[in-house]
Amino acid sequence: MPLHPFLSKTKLYKFLKTICKPFHVVFKYTEFVAFIDENRNKGKINDYYNKSTAYKNRFQLHDKLLEELKNKPIFYYEFGVAGGDMIKKWSLTNKVETSRFVGFDSFEGLPESWENKKEGHFDQKGNFPDINDSRVSFVKGWFQDSVYKALLDSEFNEQCVYHLDADLFSSTLFVLFQIFPKLKTNDILIFDEFSSRDHEFEAFEIFKKCTNNKWQFEFIGAVNNYRQVAFMLK
Ligand SMILES: C[S@@+](CC[C@H](N)C(=O)[O-])C[C@H]1O[C@@H](n2cnc3c(N)ncnc32)[C@H](O)[C@@H]1O
Incomplete structure (x- = not known):
């Protein structure tokens, strides 16, 4: 028209x-x-349709992934760390000496409002989570300023787990394009708020389209009616 x-x-x-x-x-x-x-009928874990969803159920998805990954060397990259509950869980469960766990966050909270959370929600006053493990490190800053450079100095030769937990469309899409050149077969992508349709789901859809559907996202599992979802790249 x-x-x-x-x-x-x-x-x-x-x-x-x-x-x-x-x-x-x-x-x-x-x-x-x-x-x-x-x-609907796929996945090693899939609670759809679950009438009693609860945020803590996300641990079930991570536990399922860790069943297979706990004794393997992995590189775990988390985008959106806040208090560090998940990076703590992954580093405590996977004890392989050569594994690495890297968390990216402003540690100043969300740069924009998201759903019912206001800008600045999750603010950690600039502080990193207290994790006493030399395999764990943090990159502080807005993704738009920090991720590109940090990934240049990072390693990707083991199976990588990318945990996308920044909630926002803008942050998630930005990160997806940054990790795109690093992705390889069998890497895992976990979305923490996938059913947030205008945010992580929208970012996922746009990313697939703009990368010519290069990767097949094999559905591994989901909890909380697809709130938390994991894929393996094929
Ligand atoms: C839901 S919280 C992370 C929760 C954490 N992964 C856990 O399991 O407990 C989202 C985090 O994303 C961070 N974040 C969102 N967009 C960002 C951006 N563009 N740059 C840096 N940090 C960002 C916020 O600071 C916030 O701490």
């Missing part, structure tokens, strides 16, 4: 924008339902 000046001159576009928004929300919802439909 040509961009007719009538729409802007009369400000009609503002009206159309308002009345069309609910349709957009429904459309995004149907895209997510299509994902569920595709993966």
Whole structure:
């Protein structure tokens, strides 16, 4: 449809924008339902449909992954660390000497609001989690300033686990494109808020499209009705 000046001159576009928004929300919802439909009977763990979801259930997904990874050398990269619950869990469970665990975060909280959380939520006042393990390290800063350089100096020759837990669309998409050149077969991607449709799910969909669907994302599992989801690259 040509961009007719009538729409802007009369400000009609503002009206159309308002009345069309609910349709957009429904459309995004149907895209997510299509994902569920595709993966309904897949996965080593999948609690769909679970009437009693709880954030702590995410540990079940990580436990399932760790069953197979706890005795293997891995490089675990976490984007969005906050208090460090998950990087702690991975480093405590995987004791392999050559494994590495790297956590990226501003440690100043979310740069924008997300769902019902305000900008600055998860602020750690700049402090790293206290983890007494020389295999664990942290990169402090906004991803947009820190990730590119840090990844240049990082290692990827073991199976990598990328834990995307920054919640936001902007942060998740940025990180996905940064790790894209490093990805290899059998690497694992975990999304912590996958069912946040305008955020992690949207970032995932755009990333797949913009990378010519180079990777097949083999569904490994999900908990909390696809809130936390893990894939293996094939
Ligand atoms: C949900 S919390 C992480 C929770 C943690 N992985 C856990 O398991 O407990 C999200 C974190 O992402 C960080 N974050 C989001 N966007 C960021 C960005 N662009 N740069 C740096 N940190 C970011 C926030 O500071 C926040 O600490």
